[in-house]
Amino acid sequence: xxxxxxxxxxxxxxxxxxxxxxxxxxxxxxxxxxxxxxxxxxxxxxxxxxxxxxxxxxxxxxxxxxxxxxxxxxxxxxxxxxxx
Numbered sequence: 001x002x003x004x005x006x007x008x009x010x011x012x013x014x015x016x017x018x019x020x021x022x023x024x025x026x027x028x029x030x031x032x033x034x035x036x037x038x039x040x041x042x043x044x045x046x047x048x049x050x051x052x053x054x055x056x057x058x059x060x061x062x063x064x065x066x067x068x069x070x071x072x073x074x075x076x077x078x079x080x081x082x083x084x
Contacts, residue, residue, distance in 0.1 A: 005084050013077040021073020028069070039067040
């Protein structure tokens with residue numbers, strides 16, 4: 001019987017897979033054509049959102065940069081998760 005694994009483990013594995021995949025891809029990119037070295041930015045690339053309420057200031061910002069290596073890393077992480 002397969003043990004039930006937490007969805008938080010999947011999130012953690014996807015994050016670690018994306019980081020490791022991106023690091024490995026940055027090592028391989030200089031040897032590949034420039035079209036494969038492109039990345040896609042998702043999020044607020046113009047700057048963070050600032051909400052100033054005089055009592056406190058809230059600054060929010062998130063940018064995700066996806067490349068082929070990070071996507072491959074997340075695919076490998078998902079396969080590892082389903083094998084657990």
